[in-house]
Amino acid sequence: MNRGRGNNRRDRGGGGGGRQHYAAKGRSAQPTGPWVARGVAGAGGHLDDASSGSGSSEIVRRNTETASVDDVRKKFGDVLLSTEYPSEPSSESHGSLNVPPKDGNLKGVQSFPKTEPIVPCYNNNFPSLPTDSKLSESGMSITSRDQNFKNCSPSHYIFTSPQTVGCQFSPEVQSGKKTTSDGASGETKFGSSVSQHDGFSFDICEERRSSGVKLKTPLHKINKAKRKEELRMQGGNIKVFRPGMILLKGHLSLDEQVKMVKSCRDLGRGPGGFYQPGFRDGAKLHLKMMCLGKNWDPEKSEYGDLRPGDQTKPPPIPDEFQLLVKGAIEKCHNHLESDNKMLKARNILPPMTPNVCIINFYTKMGKLGLHKDKDESSKSLLDGLPVVSFSLGDTAEFLFGDEGDVDKADKVELESGDVLIFGGKSRHIFHAVSNILADSAPRYLMDETLLKAGRLNLTFREY
Numbered sequence: 147m148n149r150g151r152g153n154n155r156r157d158r159g160g161g162g163g164g165r166q167h168y169a170a171k172g173r174s175a176q177p178t179g180p181w182v183a184r185g186v187a188g189a190g191g192h193l194d195d196a197s198s199g200s201g202s203s204e205i206v207r208r209n210t211e212t213a214s215v216d217d218v219r220k221k222f223g224d225v226l227l228s229t230e231y232p233s234e235p236s237s238e239s240h241g242s243l244n245v246p247p248k249d250g251n252l253k254g255v256q257s258f259p260k261t262e263p264i265v266p267c268y269n270n271n272f273p274s275l276p277t278d279s280k281l282s283e284s285g286m287s288i289t290s291r292d293q294n295f296k297n298c299s300p301s302h303y304i305f306t307s308p309q310t311v312g313c314q315f316s317p318e319v320q321s322g323k324k325t326t327s328d329g330a331s332g333e334t335k336f337g338s339s340v341s342q343h344d345g346f347s348f349d350i351c352e353e354r355r356s357s358g359v360k361l362k363t364p365l366h367k368i369n370k371a372k373r374k375e376e377l378r379m380q381g382g383n384i385k386v387f388r389p390g391m392i393l394l395k396g397h398l399s400l401d402e403q404v405k406m407v408k409s410c411r412d413l414g415r416g417p418g419g420f421y422q423p424g425f426r427d428g429a430k431l432h433l434k435m436m437c438l439g440k441n442w443d444p445e446k447s448e449y450g451d452l453r454p455g456d457q458t459k460p461p462p463i464p465d466e467f468q469l470l471v472k473g474a475i476e477k478c479h480n481h482l483e484s485d486n487k488m489l490k491a492r493n494i495l496p497p498m499t500p501n502v503c504i505i506n507f508y509t510k511m512g513k514l515g516l517h518k519d520k521d522e523s524s525k526s527l528l529d530g531l532p533v534v535s536f537s538l539g540d541t542a543e544f545l546f547g548d549e550g551d552v553d554k555a556d557k558v559e560l561e562s563g564d565v566l567i568f569g570g571k572s573r574h575i576f577h578a579v580s581n582i583l584a585d586s587a588p589r590y591l592m593d594e595t596l597l598k599a600g601r602l603n604l605t606f607r608e609y
């Protein structure tokens with residue numbers, strides 16, 4: 147863990163491409179509210195340890211007076227509201243993400259924490275959401291990658307060790323036998339000469355419930371969670387931060403969150419599933435990542451059809467995810483139209499059909515340095531096609547601004563179920579995850595999914 151590295155700058159893609167990351171210059175922990183606080187520092191540049199089918203009728207039922215306290219407790223218990231979060235940022239910060247590369251070699255050390263034996267293929271079904279997606283096939287089609295990659299430059303946030311190129315597996319994994327156990331420290335490394343076989347990815351959920359004593363959720367927390375859900379059902383809170391940057395607060399119901407986590411878990415344990423990238427300088431990234439639709443290669447800051455380390459093809463984006471993205475964008479458009487009839491909502495926030503999704507899993511020590519998302523096609527970037535970001539699990543402190551300086555960034559808390567969209571004029575904002583607030587995930591979500599402590603983030607884009 148690197149602390150207080152200050153001004154190191156990580157360039158995830160200097161020049162035309164890449165996500166550029168900038169280190170924190172310090173820290174001023176003054177969260178002033180759940181949404182935005184001005185001038186927050188401490189976006190440590192490292193990553194560490196890391197539909198519309200609403201399910202709402204069930205919630206209506208659960209919200210009625212006749213619902214038993216236990217029912218309500220199960221669903222809404224211990225959903226912490228933003229005011230209840232521990233607001234002190236972690237003492238860990240400014241770390242390895244910002245370590246500049248020591249040499250020009252892009253070397254891949256990507257490792258898998260060892261997991262329990264798992265299902266050897268990904269499940270792309272999203273069982274409980276509507277499956278009648280009307281989304282066109284073309285939305286899933288992938289543009290040829292060549293013409294736009296010329297703008298991409300070498301990488302930024304995932305730097306790896308000089309000793310290896312690509313990915314490396316343990317002998318057991320290479321031999322196809324297994325690599326399991328010790329989720330905490332155990333890891334499996336990629337090697338360029340081997341390919342990933344089914345079933346050895348990181349599991350974002352616990353295999354089984356812990357046998358510890360479960361504390362009852364206090365009533366005031368249940369009530370707050372209920373109020374939050376009621377607000378969501380009335381249309382939720384919509385916050386426009388700047389043209390094209392919109393936060394749909396509490397957009398996803400708890401049931402939708404559960405389904406999304408379960409889908410990510412299934413996808414993440416299969417081929418192309420979660421893995422742990424590394425730094426070029428040998429430091430380890432404590433973030434688990436996987437892609438859908440197309441692979442984003444953090445070493446080269448470019449998209450491709452296969453993951454270079456193990457030649458796996460990312461699973462397709464499930465229809466149900468597509469519907470969720472569509473629904474979120476539509477909600478923004480409706481809001482913008484009602485807000486300002488004179489301006490065309492679609493000009494402010496261009497519509498987008500994702501063919502790429504990057505899924506990050508952060509543990510409570512996770513961070514993501516200040517960067518811009520710049521690896522999508524020139525057309526996509528030029529048109530300002532939005533990034534649609536879903537947050538699940540623990541709350542994140544998210545920084546954003548016009549400059550690569552965390553001291554000048556604004557901060558917003560992204561809670562489980564929030565959807566943040568930045569497109570149009572806001573497509574090129576700097577952004578970062580400066581902190582993960584431990585134990586802030588809804589209890590119901592954790593109980594239903596056994597999600598490991600931490601935060602799951604899905605960013606959808608159209609390449």
Ligand SMILES: O=C(O)CCC(=O)C(=O)O
Pocket residue numbers: 165504506514519535542544577578579603605
């Ligand atoms: O985790 C987040 O909220 C942001 C993720 C992000 O910026 C990225 O993956 O490029």
Ligand SMILES: [Fe+2]
Pocket residue numbers: 165517518519577
């Ligand atoms: Fe990003």
